[in-house]
Amino acid sequence: MQFENTLAFAQQMDANDPLKAYRNQFYLPSFTDKPVVYFTGNSLGLQPKSTKEYILKELDEWAKYGVEGHFLAEKPWFSYHEFLSAKAAKIVGAQEKEVVITHSLSTNIHLLMVSFYQPKGKRTKILCEAKAFPSDQYILQTQVKFHGLDPDTTIVEIAPRSGEHLINEEDIYAKIAELGDELALVMIGGVNYYSGQLFDMKMITEKGHAVGAKVGFDLAHAAGNIDVKLHDWNVDFAAWCTYKYLNSSPGGVSGLFVHEKHLKDKTLNRFGGWWGHDKKVRFLMEPDFQPMETAEAWQLSNAPIIGMAAHLASLDMFAEVGMEKLCTKRDLLTGYLEFTIDEVSKMYGEKCSFEIISSRDKSKRGAQLSMLVHGEAKKLFDYLTAEGVIADWREPNVIRMAPVPLYNSFEDIYRFGQILSKAL
Ligand SMILES: Cc1ncc(COP(=O)(O)O)c(C=O)c1O
DSSP, rough: OOOOHHHHHHHHHHOOTTGGGGGGGGEEOOOOOSEEEBTTTTTSOETTTTHHHHHHHHHHHHHHHHHGGHHHHSOOGGGGTTTHHHHHHHHHHHOOOGGGEEEEEEHHHHHHHHHHHHBBBBBEEEEEEOOOHHHHHHHHHHHHHHTTTOHHHHHEEOOOOOTTOOOOHHHHHHHHHHHHHEEEEEEEEBBBTTTTOOOOOOHHHHHHTTOOOEEEETTTTTTTSSOOOOTTTSSEEEEEEEESTTTTTTTOOEEEOOGGGGGTOTOOOOOOOOOGGGTTTTGOSSSSOOSSSSGGGGGOOOOOOOHHHHHHHHHHHHHOOOOHHHHHHHHHHHHHHHHHHHHHHHHHHHGOOEEEOOOOSSSBBBBBBEEESSSHHHHHHHHHHHHEEEEEEEETTEEBBOOTTTTTOHHHHHHHHHHHHHHH
């Protein structure tokens, strides 16, 4: 695609966009006097206009039925999560029984690690990426301590090579081979939150399994952004939040995946709760825990229906669009953002004070571009914000931006380029 840094080109791209109608199905923020360019769908996705209707429906059911809504509501709350599983499974390339929507992301990673991080003998180590999201780092550290081990010697981080911003995947594979039978678990963010780097999850899974380790992914920045195939890639487990690319409300419910091959394994450790107990006999209230033979077994509590309703509104939209079309537009939008930043850089030559640290290869990234700013980084960010660009600041000097195919336009990107140029 030959991009052009003109308003006419951006508008033509929008006119030809098969997903253009979806922008109007979202509320675009209106809190500033400047028209907003929203590039933070990688932090909190925008609100679909349909969300209110899905939530109001459940509030009405609650008003009408009280507790009986668990069985009499149109979508009975007892099994409300079942209305979400197949649609969520499609987004991450899983079978319906391998997915459940429940709890929040950090909680789900902990619960999955209870099952899939079982250090024994010399097989204790966890391999993860350097600069993982802080919650992931705290999860790994506290899980390791929970097993009486020392995080400093048990957690092995892979960092970019000196002078580079992205991790060389060969280094991950080499470290997996080197750790060999000491490696218990590979746990990586499918897309790194800081650099936007997309890892080859299929290959990492293969390499991890080859030395006898389990492999899991935090898909916070991948779900709804990347075409993931968890089942076919043979991934052991994964979890994701739904409030970023999946637009399902602040702090909204999370998804978790457990591969079919583990679903009947009674030897797995787990922390149980009544909602993971066999639903056919759940209300017999018997004392012994009988986990279901689906991912539902990892549920602890009855479902938070209001948050689930917000997620269902979004899942219905994703089911209508499909990941394929989203990914096609994503590559065009992010490619156009990359082109626009490069054009502004060219105009300013030596004076230009930023560089894209995300991959230049579109098969190694999703929607996000991270821009490292040299010099007065925070001043540039504050200027962009004052001009209506909602981007994301990461200490010490990175601005993350993610144009989102469902609601961002090519004109948004053109306007961003004009503002960036003015800032310089
Ligand atoms: C990669 C990653 N992991 C974990 C989390 C924590 O999510 P939560 O607060 O929903 O548990 C986030 C939040 O943004 C994240 O980006």
